Amino acid sequence: MGGDHAPRAIVEGAVKAVAPPGTPFTCVLLGDQPRVDALLDDLYPSRERIEVVHTTQVVEMSEAPTSALRNKKNSSLVRGFTLHKDGNVDAFVSAGNTGAVLAGATLLLGRIHGVSRPTIGTEFPNETGVCIVFDAGASVDCKPRHLVEFAMMGSVYVETMHGIPSPKVGLLNVGEEKSKGNEVAIKTYELLEKAPVNFVGNVEGKDVLKGTVEVVVCDGFVGNILLKFAEGVIGLLKKQFHDYAKKSIMHKLWMGLMSGTLKKVLSNLDYQKYGGVPLLGVNGVTIIGHGKSSPLAVRNMILKAHDTVAAHLNTRIEESLRTLIEPT
Amino acid sequence: MGGDHAPRAIVEGAVKAVAPPGTPFTCVLLGDQPRVDALLDDLYPSRERIEVVHTTQVVEMSEAPTSALRNKKNSSLVRGFTLHKDGNVDAFVSAGNTGAVLAGATLLLGRIHGVSRPTIGTEFPNETGVCIVFDAGASVDCKPRHLVEFAMMGSVYVETMHGIPSPKVGLLNVGEEKSKGNEVAIKTYELLEKAPVNFVGNVEGKDVLKGTVEVVVCDGFVGNILLKFAEGVIGLLKKQFHDYAKKSIMHKLWMGLMSGTLKKVLSNLDYQKYGGVPLLGVNGVTIIGHGKSSPLAVRNMILKAHDTVAAHLNTRIEESLRTLIEPT
Numbered sequence: 001m002g003g004d005h006a007p008r009a010i011v012e013g014a015v016k017a018v019a020p021p022g023t024p025f026t027c028v029l030l031g032d033q034p035r036v037d038a039l040l041d042d043l044y045p046s047r048e049r050i051e052v053v054h055t056t057q058v059v060e061m062s063e064a065p066t067s068a069l070r071n072k073k074n075s076s077l078v079r080g081f082t083l084h085k086d087g088n089v090d091a092f093v094s095a096g097n098t099g100a101v102l103a104g105a106t107l108l109l110g111r112i113h114g115v116s117r118p119t120i121g122t123e124f125p126n127e128t129g130v131c132i133v134f135d136a137g138a139s140v141d142c143k144p145r146h147l148v149e150f151a152m153m154g155s156v157y158v159e160t161m162h163g164i165p166s167p168k169v170g171l172l173n174v175g176e177e178k179s180k181g182n183e184v185a186i187k188t189y190e191l192l193e194k195a196p197v198n199f200v201g202n203v204e205g206k207d208v209l210k211g212t213v214e215v216v217v218c219d220g221f222v223g224n225i226l227l228k229f230a231e232g233v234i235g236l237l238k239k240q241f242h243d244y245a246k247k248s249i250m251h252k253l254w255m256g257l258m259s260g261t262l263k264k265v266l267s268n269l270d271y272q273k274y275g276g277v278p279l280l281g282v283n284g285v286t287i288i289g290h291g292k293s294s295p296l297a298v299r300n301m302i303l304k305a306h307d308t309v310a311a312h313l314n315t316r317i318e319e320s321l322r323t324l325i326e327p328t
Numbered sequence: 329m330g331g332d333h334a335p336r337a338i339v340e341g342a343v344k345a346v347a348p349p350g351t352p353f354t355c356v357l358l359g360d361q362p363r364v365d366a367l368l369d370d371l372y373p374s375r376e377r378i379e380v381v382h383t384t385q386v387v388e389m390s391e392a393p394t395s396a397l398r399n400k401k402n403s404s405l406v407r408g409f410t411l412h413k414d415g416n417v418d419a420f421v422s423a424g425n426t427g428a429v430l431a432g433a434t435l436l437l438g439r440i441h442g443v444s445r446p447t448i449g450t451e452f453p454n455e456t457g458v459c460i461v462f463d464a465g466a467s468v469d470c471k472p473r474h475l476v477e478f479a480m481m482g483s484v485y486v487e488t489m490h491g492i493p494s495p496k497v498g499l500l501n502v503g504e505e506k507s508k509g510n511e512v513a514i515k516t517y518e519l520l521e522k523a524p525v526n527f528v529g530n531v532e533g534k535d536v537l538k539g540t541v542e543v544v545v546c547d548g549f550v551g552n553i554l555l556k557f558a559e560g561v562i563g564l565l566k567k568q569f570h571d572y573a574k575k576s577i578m579h580k581l582w583m584g585l586m587s588g589t590l591k592k593v594l595s596n597l598d599y600q601k602y603g604g605v606p607l608l609g610v611n612g613v614t615i616i617g618h619g620k621s622s623p624l625a626v627r628n629m630i631l632k633a634h635d636t637v638a639a640h641l642n643t644r645i646e647e648s649l650r651t652l653i654e655p656t
């Protein structure tokens with residue numbers, strides 16, 4: 001029931017995920033059963049590999065996370081996490097209230113042993129390959145120790161899910177030198193030098209787009225501001241091209257001819273198409289989607305959840321954190 | 329002598345600034361006299377409204393600011409600030425080592441009464457009009473009180489230099505609600521509500537590009553990371569279009585036809601064309617330029633310095649800060 005286009009986009013996405021013959025998993029849809037049933041009757045009458053669990057409450061997009069968890073025990077969100085905690089499902093996917101999903105995962109599933117703070121990773125389009133920023137908004141006040149944990153979880157994630165051995169880790173900062181940055185960054189640099197990750201030093205804002213490193217570490221305050229800025233870039237570009245087109249009939253014709261190319265290039269920069277970000281550090285697999293998630297994005301989130309379970313990501317994260325040096 | 333293309337770009341920029349008949353100011357060039365003389369002989373033999381002061385040392389771009397100030401008393405940077413402090417010049421412009429310019433201005437000129445931390449403002453291209461982020465890197469560890477000062481200095485700047493009465497001020501944060509953000513942001517919100525500025529609440533990363541407010545307040549750590557990310561966006565776009573062109577001969581021809589339009593649109597997003605950012609809060613007028621400043625950017629910086637002096641910006645900043653509520 002979460003997300004701006006629920007339940008239709010969610011049901012459509014789930015159908016896209018499970019419909020191909022041989023799909024090795026079942027999708028459990030939690031929501032208002034009559035509405036979900038009506039959509040399934042329309043879209044996917046066979047219901048192969050689909051189950052429906054009826055829930056009566058909805059956590060609204062702007063609702064305060066803790067009160068939602070306390071007061072809406074029969075929401076799709078709380079029921080979903082409970083199913084996951086009890087081992088009835090292997091992963092939880094939502095395009096709903098991010099704060100509530102984060103709080104629900106942390107409180108209901110609990111943290112992996114050795115993790116102080118869970119983290120959300122967000123993939124940024126860039127010039128070369130994979131570049132994922134940890135944290136993108138789960139934790140806005142971070143101590144150096146937390147950032148080191150993000151680096152380790154992020155490294156395990158990129159290694160496991162993207163097949164990149166020993167991914168390069170950069171600390172997001174205002175300059176390359178070790179002495180640069182605020183107090184937290186300077187202390188984090190020292191800890192990262194000793195941590196069991198491939199730490200290559202400080203990186204700057206521009207490096208996120210160049211893909212200089214595979215894992216970028218920052219607190220969730222900086223990461224979230226950067227993510228929302230990046231999401232806004234496409235809007236600004238569209239506006240610039242639109243204004244250009246308004247200058248004359250010739251400009252307009254010209255832009256009309258160009259629009260196909262522009263759309264293709266800009267779609268590479270579209271953060272929504274990536275289809276959900278992983279929440280790392282909790283006892284379970286949770287994929288968080290944008291509220292605006294399309295059916296395609298929901299499908300991608302479900303497939304990502306399946307891949308994450310299959311790769312035993314959490315076992316690897318727990319093993320990695322066991323090697324972490326003691327906090328200073 | 330500061331900047332990647334010094335002294336040529338600096339001398340060319342200065343000549344562009346003072347050459348028009350009736351220019352109401354004189355430009356004092358500080359640097360290695362034989363080299364500067366040679367450039368002037370070539371570019372501007374009349375030397376009207378140009379003076380040269382010989383200096384023998386150069387602060388390198390990567391040099392530690394405090395040691396540069398201590399050990400290079402005869403650098404263009406230290407000599408320039410000294411001339412300014414002694415009242416021999418009315419403003420100081422540099423494309424050199426930003427940290428050294430910042431430290432030099434703070435230590436040699438001193439802070440305006442009531443200012444705890446000077447701030448650098450950076451203009452971001454956006455959909456609607458003026459949007460300047462304070463702080464863009466002068467102060468990476470900020471208390472709420474510092475951010476309130478940035479809001480006040482920024483408001484005076486936008487009002488004075490852009491003629492926008494009572495500019496809207498937003499606090500850069502991870503959500504719109506008052507309760508959002510890290511500890512510093514939450515406390516700053518409370519102070520800004522009581523401060524004598526037109527505070528409209530929290531803004532997110534995307535609002536910087538939409539131009540929702542004229543003044544965006546954040547610490548220099550966040551502001552600098554955002555600025556460098558934004559500077560990198562053009563590089564990524566160029567790369568995307570370039571890759572598109574490589575797909576086939578037709579794609580290449582197509583991109584060739586489009587390149588003029590693309591250049592025009594992308595140049596609106598080019599942060600370097602803005603030509604220098606003001607350092608606010610010091611007893612003097614200091615304009616800091618990008619190390620890569622072109623002659624045109626240097627000219628723009630000089631004109632901006634002149635306008636800032638003419639507008640009595642610092643008197644207005646001092647008056648504004650006198651009204652500031654006592655620190656909590």
